[in-house]
Amino acid sequence: MPRPVALCVVGVGAVGRELLKVLRQRKFPIKQLTVLARSARTLTLDGETIPVQAVSEEAFAGQAIVLFAGTEGEKGAAVTYAPAAIRAGAICIDNGADFRMDPKVPLVVPEINPEAIGRHQGLIANPNCSTIQMVMALHPLRQKGKIRRVTVATYQAASGAGAQAVEELKTQTQALLEGKTPPPPRVMPQPLGFNVVPQIGSFGEQGYTTEEWKLVRETRKILSDDTLQIVPTVVRVPVLNGHSEAVTVEMDRPITPAQAAALWKKMPGLEVAEGNDRYPMPTGADGRDPVYIGRVRQAPDDPKTLTFWVVADNLRKGAALNAVQIAEALLKS
Numbered sequence: 001m002p003r004p005v006a007l008c009v010v011g012v013g014a015v016g017r018e019l020l021k022v023l024r025q026r027k028f029p030i031k032q033l034t035v036l037a038r039s040a041r042t043l044t045l046d047g048e049t050i051p052v053q054a055v056s057e058e059a060f061a062g063q064a065i066v067l068f069a070g071t072e073g074e075k076g077a078a079v080t081y082a083p084a085a086i087r088a089g090a091i092c093i094d095n096g097a098d099f100r101m102d103p104k105v106p107l108v109v110p111e112i113n114p115e116a117i118g119r120h121q122g123l124i125a126n127p128n129c130s131t132i133q134m135v136m137a138l139h140p141l142r143q144k145g146k147i148r149r150v151t152v153a154t155y156q157a158a159s160g161a162g163a164q165a166v167e168e169l170k171t172q173t174q175a176l177l178e179g180k181t182p183p184p185p186r187v188m189p190q191p192l193g194f195n196v197v198p199q200i201g202s203f204g205e206q207g208y209t210t211e212e213w214k215l216v217r218e219t220r221k222i223l224s225d226d227t228l229q230i231v232p233t234v235v236r237v238p239v240l241n242g243h244s245e246a247v248t249v250e251m252d253r254p255i256t257p258a259q260a261a262a263l264w265k266k267m268p269g270l271e272v273a274e275g276n277d278r279y280p281m282p283t284g285a286d287g288r289d290p291v292y293i294g295r296v297r298q299a300p301d302d303p304k305t306l307t308f309w310v311v312a313d314n315l316r317k318g319a320a321l322n323a324v325q326i327a328e329a330l331l332k333s
């Protein structure tokens, strides 16, 4: 059992709260827990009252590991405070996108590239939720041959946009059920109640959104394959929690569903649902750790092309669990 360490969580939104749950469920050895957010308060989580302090540079003194789950961007938690935490001697693990593509920052899914953790210079990045569940499914297939192209359509839950997005979806749905006009969206770009929205993030190069570019660039970095072609379409759906993805993989040689299932079953963290009608869904993945795969089939006229359905709890393997697994690996090393 590794020696307990001083650990700090920054942010108590959707991911921050899940981090606190996962740390407790996995009995992470904590000598002293510090929880920070923009303002001080107490947080009640599963019946336990947790004090939350207002973030400041001084709060990072003596911390061994800092898990960032704050808002992204210039005024976000990691950009503002990670340099101070690193100067204070902590190793930071960031759930946000700010440092993921920095060549000096490892981007890690512990089941895939744990060796990258050892190259950190004080900061390790957790990949985006939609990326993690997709690379978990792609990685084992590379034992069979080279992946040439991935075409993916995502069905992403409101919780992926944070705790306020979940409340926004509930409010809109309630208003629509009562026959009222829902309030205009404040967190998401369009009303999500009884709707699907093919926009996550803002529009960027070649008409792809920032979330779509995350799938492209992060996947290439984690799998160390700059030649991998990825064609993403990301969609927000009115699901509270749990992302789904329809993934089509073109390989350089034929692959059958049985061969893929055999490879997936050997990979820790994956569960394969066999049989056409035993497909995974977000309601079943909610609160659970694995990445679930189902509906596996070959393209009707191309034995090198495999299509399947991937579901995971975006707050767990898509964020908090993956970050805690990285922290566990740090403790072991």
Ligand SMILES: NC(=O)c1ccc[n+]([C@@H]2O[C@H](COP(=O)([O-])OP(=O)(O)OC[C@H]3O[C@@H](n4cnc5c(N)ncnc54)[C@H](OP(=O)(O)O)[C@@H]3O)[C@@H](O)[C@H]2O)c1
Pocket (backbone or CB within 6 Å): 010, 011, 012, 013, 014, 015, 016, 036, 037, 038, 039, 055, 068, 069, 070, 071, 072, 075, 076, 077, 080, 095, 096, 097, 127, 128, 129, 159, 160, 161, 162, 163, 164, 314, 315, 318, 319
């Ligand atoms: N949701 C997901 O599925 C998911 C998956 C992968 C990655 N991520 C990433 O994880 C991060 C957190 O996401 P979330 O969904 O948990 O967001 P969220 O629900 O909006 O919560 C954000 C939290 O960060 C705190 N915060 C914001 N700016 C801060 C600052 N400058 N200093 C300290 N704390 C600050 C907020 O504090 P207050 O409560 O005081 O306002 C709040 O508690 C984001 O970078 C997001 O992109 C999210």
